[in-house]
Amino acid sequence: MPELPEVETVRRGLATWVVGRTIAGVDVGHPRAVRRHPAGPADFAAALTGRTVLAACRRGKYLWLPLDSGDALIGHLGMSGQMLLRPESAADEIHLRIRFRFTDDGPELRFVDQRTFGGLAVSPGGATLPGEISHIALDPLDPSFVDDEFVAALRRRRTEVKRALLDQTLVSGVGNIYADEALWRARLHGARPTSSLTRPAASGLLSHVREVLTEAICAGGTSFDSLYVNVNGESGYFDRSLGVYGRESEPCLRCGAPIRREHFMNRSSYSCPRCQRRPRRRLSPSIKDK
């Protein structure tokens, strides 16, 4: 469940511990971890060996490391991916998928992933922006993000507001936890039709999204089920600051009403039944046309 704050925490760790180092060798222990690299594990390793890492970048939940070859190592942590810096002498993790050895004496980089939804690939010529993520929207913390464009695009959609927040082609970096948190802060129910949001309501929601992401980064991310850790294997502590997520039946921190849990998009949604009123009508766009 790494979302933007967790991925950003990992990016910062990679910037500190990996940028400037040269890769001596790569071991792919599980082919599924490089399934997004069409040329296969051997080509993946060959494209990285001898390359120097120039930077650590992020868009939404994607990470990429530009290399001196002009290519980039691109990665997504999926549900349970971890990037760990460990001494060579440390025992292998059970779910170790890929190991990166370096030409110096520093720690090796390990991609560990229990549920294997994550993966790495080499993006040819992808140092500036990997083509694999060109369809991913800017995230709200990107300096190039244009608030008015997002507000307009959100209100043009014919869907529910939580679906829109989770759509990485509209705005990236927001997952189930921070969507619920931002909606609670904005006092909006996730089923609200996006087309019914006023401009100020949409703009306010964006502010709450940005705020909760920023606060979570300061806390080092959320470690709801302890699968997510930074590059040193340490947990963040934003889970202590969650307003609704995972708090079913506990009192709303604003009004005291018991937090409700609903199933939505094959996952759980948490909200306050008093602060976040359900929309009266369902989304029925063209009922008049009949």
Add this chain to the structure above:
DNA sequence: CCTCATTCCTGCGGGC
């Protein structure tokens, strides 16, 4: 173009 359901995967915990 837009929206939405499905699929991938493994460990954990509740229920019986």
Add this chain to the structure above:
DNA sequence: TGCCCGCAGGAATGAG
């Protein structure tokens, strides 16, 4: 005790 099932869920994919 042990088995089974549901749940956790991001994003690619294909259908409509």
